[in-house]
Amino acid sequence: MLLLALILLLVDFVRGALLISFLPIYGEKVLGLSLDVIGIAITAHYLTDTALKLAIGYLLDRFSVRFVVHTGLLISLCGVVLLGSAIAPWLVITASALYGIGVSPIWIVCLMKVTDERRATKMGFLYTIWFVGLGAGPIVCNWLLDTSARFTYFLLVALSLAAWALSLLITNRTVQTVRTVPLRSQLAILGDKLRQLRPLLPGMILQTTGAAMLVPILPSFAEKQLGIGSSQYSFLLMAGGLCTVAGLMPMGRLSDRVGGKKWFLVAGFGLFALTLYALTAQPPVWACLALAAVLGCSYAAVLPAWNALLAAYIPPQQQGLGWGLMSTIEGIGVMVGPVLGGVLASLHGETPVVVVSAILFGLIGLFYFVFGQRMDGL
Known part of the structure; x- marks a missing residue:
C-alpha cells in the first residue's frame, strides 16, 4: 500500500501542476490559448480518465496490478512529453487526453486496497496522500513558472518518469482472488446497486461539476478579480490545501464514531458554497487566505464521509468494476465542468463561474438536508 501511495502522490502532484497551474497559466500567457480551449483540454483529460475507469476496473479484476498500472503510467508519460x-491547441488537448488515459488505474487500485474496517478513517488517509500531491503540484508549479517554464516542464516529465519506474516494483499479481463472474452478471449486480444509489446521483454529478468549473478559471480569477499574483495565489492554495490535509484524518475518525454521514455532507457542502460566494465580493488578501482555509476545512468534512457512503454500494466481489463505475458516474461532472467554466468565463468573465459553482454546492447541501434521512448509510 505504501508503494501505491507513493505512486499516487507523484501522479497527482503532476496532475495538479498540469491542470491547475501549468495549463491555465502557461497555456494562456505563453501559448496564447483562450479560456475555452484550456477548459476543453482539461475536459479531455477527465473525459479519457473517466471513460476508461469502468474498463480499467474490469481489467483489474482479471490482470495483475503491475501490468495495468505500468501500462497506464507509460501512456501518461507520453502525454506529458507531448505537451x-x-x-497548436489540438496538440495540447491530445496531450492532456493521453495523461488522463494513463492515470486512471492507480486511483482505482488504491480504492480497492481500502478494507471495510474503519473505512472512513482509511479513506481520510488515502485522501490525505491524494490531496498532498494534488495541492503541492500547483503550488510548486506556480513558483517555478515565475522562474522558468521550461524547467517546470522538465520537472513534470521527471516525476512522471519516476512514477512509471516505481510501478515496476508492484507485486505482479491480481488485486484479490475472486471467482470469475461473467461481465453480464456483474453488470446486473451493479445495476441493482445503481437503483439503490439513485438518491445519491445528484450529489455525485453536481459536486464534481461545480468543482471542475473552477479549474480553468481560478488563476485568472485570482489575478483579475482578487488582484493576487502567482506567488500569492500559491499561498491561497497552500492555505486551503493544508487545512484540507489537516482535517481529513480527524474528520474521517469522527465520521466513523458518529456513524451517520448526513450532517457532514450538509455542513460541508453548505459552508463550501457560502465561502466560495464570499470570494466574489473581492475581499482583501488576508481575508482570501482565511476563506481558503475555511474552504479546505469544509472539503475535509465532505470527502471521507462521502466515499465511505459510496463504498456501501460496491459489491464485495466486483471491487474493481464497482469503483470504476462509481468513478465514471462522478466523472460526468468532471468532464462537463471545465468546458462550462471556460465557455462561461469567455462570454461573461470569471466571477459568474464562481457564483454558479457556489450555487451548485449550496443546492447539494440543501438536497441532503431535505432527503438525507431517506438514504441508506446517512
Missing part, C-alpha cells in the same frame, strides 16, 4: 512540443 512540451505542443504548438
Whole structure:
C-alpha cells in the first residue's frame, strides 16, 4: 500500500501542476490559448480518465496490478512529453487526453486496497496522500513558472518518469482472488446497486461539476478579480490545501464514531458554497487566505464521509468494476465542468463561474438536508 501511495502522490502532484497551474497559466500567457480551449483540454483529460475507469476496473479484476498500472503510467508519460512540443491547441488537448488515459488505474487500485474496517478513517488517509500531491503540484508549479517554464516542464516529465519506474516494483499479481463472474452478471449486480444509489446521483454529478468549473478559471480569477499574483495565489492554495490535509484524518475518525454521514455532507457542502460566494465580493488578501482555509476545512468534512457512503454500494466481489463505475458516474461532472467554466468565463468573465459553482454546492447541501434521512448509510 505504501508503494501505491507513493505512486499516487507523484501522479497527482503532476496532475495538479498540469491542470491547475501549468495549463491555465502557461497555456494562456505563453501559448496564447483562450479560456475555452484550456477548459476543453482539461475536459479531455477527465473525459479519457473517466471513460476508461469502468474498463480499467474490469481489467483489474482479471490482470495483475503491475501490468495495468505500468501500462497506464507509460501512456501518461507520453502525454506529458507531448505537451512540451505542443504548438497548436489540438496538440495540447491530445496531450492532456493521453495523461488522463494513463492515470486512471492507480486511483482505482488504491480504492480497492481500502478494507471495510474503519473505512472512513482509511479513506481520510488515502485522501490525505491524494490531496498532498494534488495541492503541492500547483503550488510548486506556480513558483517555478515565475522562474522558468521550461524547467517546470522538465520537472513534470521527471516525476512522471519516476512514477512509471516505481510501478515496476508492484507485486505482479491480481488485486484479490475472486471467482470469475461473467461481465453480464456483474453488470446486473451493479445495476441493482445503481437503483439503490439513485438518491445519491445528484450529489455525485453536481459536486464534481461545480468543482471542475473552477479549474480553468481560478488563476485568472485570482489575478483579475482578487488582484493576487502567482506567488500569492500559491499561498491561497497552500492555505486551503493544508487545512484540507489537516482535517481529513480527524474528520474521517469522527465520521466513523458518529456513524451517520448526513450532517457532514450538509455542513460541508453548505459552508463550501457560502465561502466560495464570499470570494466574489473581492475581499482583501488576508481575508482570501482565511476563506481558503475555511474552504479546505469544509472539503475535509465532505470527502471521507462521502466515499465511505459510496463504498456501501460496491459489491464485495466486483471491487474493481464497482469503483470504476462509481468513478465514471462522478466523472460526468468532471468532464462537463471545465468546458462550462471556460465557455462561461469567455462570454461573461470569471466571477459568474464562481457564483454558479457556489450555487451548485449550496443546492447539494440543501438536497441532503431535505432527503438525507431517506438514504441508506446517512
